[in-house]
Amino acid sequence: MNQREKEEYLREYAVLKSAGKPFFPYIIVKDGVMMIVVIGVIMLMSIMLGGELTAKADATTTTYAPRPEWYYFWAFELLRVIKPPYLVSLATVGIPTIAILLLILLPFYDRNPERHPLRRPVATTAGIFIMGAMFFLSYLGAEAGAPSQVEIGPPPAIAEAGGATMLKWDAGRKLVAQSSCGGCHKIGENGNDGPGPPLTEIGDRLKEGAIRETLINPTRPMPSFAQLGADNIDKMAFFLASLKSGGEGKGTTGGGAEGTGEESEGGSTPGQSPGG
Amino acid sequence: MAKKTPKLASAKEAGVHAVDFVDERTSISGTLRWVMFRPIPKGTNWFYTLGTATMVAFINQVITGIVLGMYYEPSTTRAYESMKYINNEVFLGEFVHGMHRWGSSVMVILIFLHMARTFFFGAYKYPRELNWVIGVALLVLTLLMSVTGYLLPFDQRAYWASVVAMNIAGNAPLIGPFTPDIALGGPDVTTLTLSRFYIIHMMLIPGAIIALIGAHLYLVVKLGTTAPPWVRADKVSADLKEHEG
Numbered sequence: 415m416n417q418r419e420k421e422e423y424l425r426e427y428a429v430l431k432s433a434g435k436p437f438f439p440y441i442i443v444k445d446g447v448m449m450i451v452v453i454g455v456i457m458l459m460s461i462m463l464g465g466e467l468t469a470k471a472d473a474t475t476t477t478y479a480p481r482p483e484w485y486y487f488w489a490f491e492l493l494r495v496i497k498p499p500y501l502v503s504l505a506t507v508g509i510p511t512i513a514i515l516l517l518i519l520l521p522f523y524d525r526n527p528e529r530h531p532l533r534r535p536v537a538t539t540a541g542i543f544i545m546g547a548m549f550f551l552s553y554l555g556a557e558a559g560a561p562s563q564v565e566i567g568p569p570p571a572i573a574e575a576g577g578a579t580m581l582k583w584d585a586g587r588k589l590v591a592q593s594s595c596g597g598c599h600k601i602g603e604n605g606n607d608g609p610g611p612p613l614t615e616i617g618d619r620l621k622e623g624a625i626r627e628t629l630i631n632p633t634r635p636m637p638s639f640a641q642l643g644a645d646n647i648d649k650m651a652f653f654l655a656s657l658k659s660g661g662e663g664k665g666t667t668g669g670g671a672e673g674t675g676e677e678s679e680g681g682s683t684p685g686q687s688p689g690g
Numbered sequence: 691m692a693k694k695t696p697k698l699a700s701a702k703e704a705g706v707h708a709v710d711f712v713d714e715r716t717s718i719s720g721t722l723r724w725v726m727f728r729p730i731p732k733g734t735n736w737f738y739t740l741g742t743a744t745m746v747a748f749i750n751q752v753i754t755g756i757v758l759g760m761y762y763e764p765s766t767t768r769a770y771e772s773m774k775y776i777n778n779e780v781f782l783g784e785f786v787h788g789m790h791r792w793g794s795s796v797m798v799i800l801i802f803l804h805m806a807r808t809f810f811f812g813a814y815k816y817p818r819e820l821n822w823v824i825g826v827a828l829l830v831l832t833l834l835m836s837v838t839g840y841l842l843p844f845d846q847r848a849y850w851a852s853v854v855a856m857n858i859a860g861n862a863p864l865i866g867p868f869t870p871d872i873a874l875g876g877p878d879v880t881t882l883t884l885s886r887f888y889i890i891h892m893m894l895i896p897g898a899i900i901a902l903i904g905a906h907l908y909l910v911v912k913l914g915t916t917a918p919p920w921v922r923a924d925k926v927s928a929d930l931k932e933h934e935g
Contacts, residue, residue, distance in 0.1 A: 415816050423816060429923035430731035431914055438726035441734060448739035449746045456750055456796050460788030465777060470770040471849030473878070482851055483836055485798050493858075507862040517826045520809075521819035529812030529919035541809050 419527040487555030488548045494558060564591040566602040566614075569656050586653025589646055593639060601657070610636060615659045622655035725911055733921035737811070740804040741910070745903060747797035751835075752896065754790040762842070764888035765881045769844035794836055801829055813916040821909040824902050831899050838891040844884065852879055852887075 415423075435441070482490050489510060496505040524537060531538045564587050567573075572583045596605030600612040616625065629639045629647050639647060713719045761780060763772040776783040805825065808814055814822035841852040856879075859869040875882030 426923040430917045434729045434731040436727040441730045445742040452746045456793045459792035465787030468845040503861040506858040521814045531810045
């Protein structure tokens with residue numbers, strides 16, 4: 415904005431101001447109504463949603479999947495979709511820092527004297543795009559299953575067998591969830607898609623024995639899970655080998671969560687150590 | 691009248707004297723007149739109440755926060771228990787806790803709406819650039835408030851979200867490796883972390899926010915609120931209803 419434009423704006427503003435009304439009592443009424451609305455909404459939310467607490471903090475649980483406040487969901491999702499390790503610090507620290515800097519400096523790089531949103535097409539489009547992207551990422555972040563959960567249902571054969579087979583399958587499912595396999599593998603709706611291959615249909619490609627072998631002697635950078643013990647490895651391999659195309663049931667309802675949801679008071683499964 | 695109620699008259703006179711005394715030494719009446727009777731441009735609508743709304747949400751956080759602070763104990767062994775006590779034993783405790791918890795969400799929403807209004811109306815442009823910068827600083831401080839406040843109830847969600855947040859902060863280039871030491875007071879979340887987050891959440895950031903809100907409001911009053919960009923001085927006439935919504 416050059417000097418002429420500045421003076422033009424100030425002149426225009428002086429005219430508008432002189433045609434206006436005093437803050438008290440004309441405008442303050444609107445502000446007063448808004449104050450009552452805001453406090454009313456907060457009170458209503460408190461009454462309806464309460465100030466709930468989850469279980470007491472426990473540093474020894476490994477199954478609790480923390481969720482950020484909803485207004486960080488977009489950053490959470492960004493972190494989920496950006497895979498290469500060398501880009502992770504860019505996603506977590508770089509993008510927010512750049513965003514804040516761009517916001518702070520906005521009046522200094524946007525020198526357009528025009529103020530009407532329709533006469534600032536670039537700024538208006540950018541603003542709408544950024545808001546849309548944040549809404550979209552927030553939605554994805556809110557929808558995403560936690561990587562420390564596996565919400566897959568048993569294949570019909572195992573569901574029919576029931577009893578010990580079903581228990582073994584379910585124990586395997588919980589172990590896989592707790593061992594952070596989802597950190598690198600996609601399993602059904604859960605887990606991150608990479609760097610490891612998706613495990614949703616791993617049973618098609620590998621037999622139970624081969625899966626067990628991989629869990630004990632994996633290809634780097636996957637860690638070995640040998641310290642879980644042969645019994646636990648067996649259960650995990652049994653569960654993973656059951657994951658075949660078209661074989662699995664619909665996502666389990668309710669009980670699918672692995673001690674992660676806020677309602678499940680964390681760290682419920684006894685006697686199972688977490689994976690490395 | 692003075693004859694009928696001499697006591698009332700003398701009380702009134704004393705009141706006027708007291709006000710005069712303060713005014714003579716502070717000129718506060720001039721300031722009040724400057725703030726309250728400043729002209730607001732034509733066309734001002736409901737979008738212009740979002741700033742006030744944000745401030746009200748902040749005042750709600752201050753008041754409910756003070757009430758919570760009267761019962762809260764920032765230690766790993768007592769924090770969760772004191773929150774349980776607030777929820778279950780204190781009169782209206784859960785209500786106040788809920789107002790603080792959800793008030794933070796409302797405040798963040800209002801900040802974003804207020805910013806969006808300022809952005810789309812081009813209100814950050816000359817001569818209000820500095821006020822935009824102060825506003826962004828207030829946004830950052832508010833987000834830091836939510837990070838530090840999230841840990842305080844010390845339940846599972848609080849603990850693990852803070853661990854993740856610290857891991858993320860630890861990833862930052864240059865300052866990353868030092869953040870856990872500075873923020874947590876060590877490698878883990880301990881009582882030291884809680885008292886550190888507590889004092890940051892209770893004094894440090896709120897103090898900064900109050901100071902910046904003061905500066906923000908001073909500039910709002912000094913520079914005046916903008917008119918909507920579609921209201922033009924040469925068109926100001928009878929067809930524009932005053933303060934239309």
